[in-house]
Amino acid sequence: MANDGKISFGGYTRELYVHVDKLSYNKMVPPIEYDAQGNEKPYRPASIAAGSGDIYRLLKPYLSVRFNEQFRAVTPLAIYLVLFQLFILRQPIADSSVITAGLVAVIVGLMLFMEGLKVGLMPFGEALGTSLPARAKLMTVVVVVFLLGIGVTFAEPAIGALQIAGSLVNVHQAPYLYFLLTQWSGSLVLSVGVGVGLAAALGTIRSIYGWSLKPLIYMTLVPVLLIAIYMALDAELSKVLGLAFDCGAVTTGPVTVPLVLSLGIGIARAAGRGSDAMSGFGIVTLASLFPIVAVMVLALTLSLSYSPDEIITAATVATTGLGQIPWYESSPGVEIVGGIRAIVPLVIFLLLVMVLLLGERIPHAKIVSFGIFLCVIGMIVFSLGLSYGLSKLGGQSGGVVPAAFTALESVQGSPLYVLSFGLFIAVGFAWILGFGATLAEPALNALGMTVESLTSGSFKKSTLMYAVSLGVACGISLGVAKIIFEIPIAYLLVPGYLIAIGLTYASNEEYVNIAWDSAGVTTGPVTVPLVLAMGLGFGNALGAVEGFGILSMASIGPIIAVLSTGLYIRWKIFKSHAMSDDIAETDGVV
């Protein structure tokens, strides 16, 4: 061996700036203890008390990683909105300090909530998914999944954005919409929950029996479109359509997707279909279609029980007859109550199923309860940030952007640009917002990787990400155009879904699964409130009746984009096959 590779011991020790101690591990081994019967007691190590310096060093990377994750999701969007407002529209940001504090609250709240979800709620979901199908009958499983679907909807952070949106709706212009978002907001969320629950139950049954997704999509879309067309013909009901379709996009957020999926996949695996890689897909699709039906049915029920005039009189009485607002209905109180109401019922339900139905103890009870505590705190902080930061910023931007092409009282010197260029700016603003927000969504990256491995590389991750982002961007632009030109939402949605049905019919099962699920992942807890508030602010500034519908356009966009891309890829593969067949009789392996 080489002599020149050796280091002298002296040089080596000089290089060490460390004092080395040796300690025999033998001396650290605990003595064996015996109980009264002479049996060996199992060894239980004592807990370790970390010093304050160690606690800091342990927590710093832990917290900074999680903080940065949310920071990266929120900040670019916020900066984009602020820069656009300052430089293109040359408008100052009102309440900038409040909005900044609100955005920080959103980041911190999401961070706490996601961590709480991971340590507090997800272990429940996983435990249920693995042991429930083995212990209970199919019927019980389906009922539990259904109830869980309702529970997770209430816990979904973006749902809170809907309630805030209600305060921006004018009761005289859209009485049904106003009533649904204020007096009936509980029923609204419940009906969305029922929709998600039914979707989860059906999705689970589908994965057990291995049904194809295509017929389920047709069967769901037929009533969706029929009711939508019926409602579009009624002057009052048509104003609720945008809300109904937006609800579908709101439901598939960070709580619903992982919890329902972990349960669904666990059940599918227990039924022996776990090897089918596609079994996890589809639940998300159904969970974004069923709530649309549920909300439309709720609106129909409302229209049967009250006339628009009754609602307007009731609302005027309610607003004039207000005395003192109780603490739980004014700002910090309403968020605290909301946060507790969102999480606690879900936890109690999961606990009951675990203890009563499965007879299992809660593993790591201390850590799980800490996680649930984090969830509640995170939810409260997030909702506070939502009202003071995201919704405010989105509403403000939405309210100012129309100044680019039309005269607004609040903006001096408006219209800022010539009509055609101003319109271009407004629609372009929405396009870039949608494209950037979607491309930055972490869930899309994850979906992209799954898809690439599922299609063995023929559908590349970047292709999917760009297709989805492009779809969302065009969808949001169309949604904004809908508000500007007051196009009835049905004129956009019905053809959109008809195209989607046509493409679904032409595509193969794999791409159908991917495409319909990609719509669900694009609408995260940051995008949803921002886009909702922006649309409503936009609508208000223009004096439009309602500003809903942007989100629903953002979910149909990627479906069409991904399906078309899938067809294009298949055509390309087909063409290259045909060419190689011409040259030689190849073996036909892709």
Added chain:
Amino acid sequence: MSTRDFTILTDVSMITCIIQRGKADEVVQAAQDAGAQGATIHYGYGSGVRERLGLLGLAVDVEKEVITILVADDQADRIFERIYFAAEMDLPGAGIMYLTKLEKAATYIPPEIKEKVGRAS
């Protein structure tokens, strides 16, 4: 019959280092700066100190990265020590590392190095 060359490396030690998920790159970099030639990383999960830290244990990831680095005996202590500090092994729950003496190893050795080293010994 044609003969084929087969060179066995002796005086090899193995450092195995089990740390929290996501810290491997940093540790491997430190080891390479100290003269290690390569590293193999695989994933696993483990427990120990984490459960004894109470709530603070949440800050410790259950998922681990296991780094295996083969080093020459002469470098072994030096690299071992560098890794210890790069991985912050002095923190509760940070991980564990150990050094194993290996009998032999074999891998690709650049021909010119083989010639040089072979002549020197």
